[in-house]
Amino acid sequence: MSRKxxxxxxxxxxxxxxxxxxxxxxxxxxxxxxxHANLSIPAPLIxxxxxxxxxxxxSKHASSECWLAIFRTSLNVVNKLGDYEVLYExxxxxxxxxxxxxxxxxxxxxxxxxxxxxxxxxxxxxxxxDEELEMCKCAKALADEEAGLEL
Numbered sequence: 001m002s003r004k005x006x007x008x009x010x011x012x013x014x015x016x017x018x019x020x021x022x023x024x025x026x027x028x029x030x031x032x033x034x035x036h037a038n039l040s041i042p043a044p045l046i047x048x049x050x051x052x053x054x055x056x057x058x059s060k061h062a063s064s065e066c067w068l069a070i071f072r073t074s075l076n077v078v079n080k081l082g083d084y085e086v087l088y089e090x091x092x093x094x095x096x097x098x099x100x101x102x103x104x105x106x107x108x109x110x111x112x113x114x115x116x117x118x119x120x121x122x123x124x125x126x127x128x129x130d131e132e133l134e135m136c137k138c139a140k141a142l143a144d145e146e147a148g149l150e151l
Contacts, residue, residue: 049097049099049117049119050099051099051100051101051102052097052098052099052100053097053098053100054093054094054096054097054098055070055074055093055094055096055097055098055116056093056094058070058071058098061098061100062098062100062114066112066114069114070098070114070116073114073115073116074096074116076116077096077116077117077118078091081118081124084126085126085127085136086124086125086126086127087124087125087126087127087136087139088124094120095118095119095120096116096117096118096119097116097117097118097119098114098115098116099114099115099116099117100112100113100114101113101114101115
């Protein structure tokens with residue numbers, strides 16, 4: 001199926017974005033479109049995250065030696081969502097937050113570790129039960145989340 005045909009068919013379908021009703025540290029997606037029964041992704045929602053900064057401000061808050069690792073981690077977060085058939089049409093760098101953690105024990109003393117977390121699932125949706133796998137893959141290709149992570 002061509003990209004244009006995928007786009008036309010996808011636009012013709014009924015689309016409702018998934019918005020989580022519960023606010024908490026873990027976002028549990030137990031939707032009937034996910035291949036796995038229970039997906040738990042660390043996602044602080046409406047919560048102050050100490051020692052953190054938006055992904056788009058990485059160059060201001062992290063040393064240049066850490067940039068590549070932070071970017072790879074953010075790609076891993078996005079790809080993990082894709083593995084569970086969660087579509088995110090308009091992913092932006094402001095949807096991801098980088099948490100800075102200082103490791104202070106043993107031989108790690110003074111070392112800083114960065115963790116990337118997703119903070120906004122308002123525009124995400126899971127594969128619907130009536131949606132064929134091929135159409136979900138087309139929608140996934142059209143979403144192109146990794147392109148939204150341009151730093």
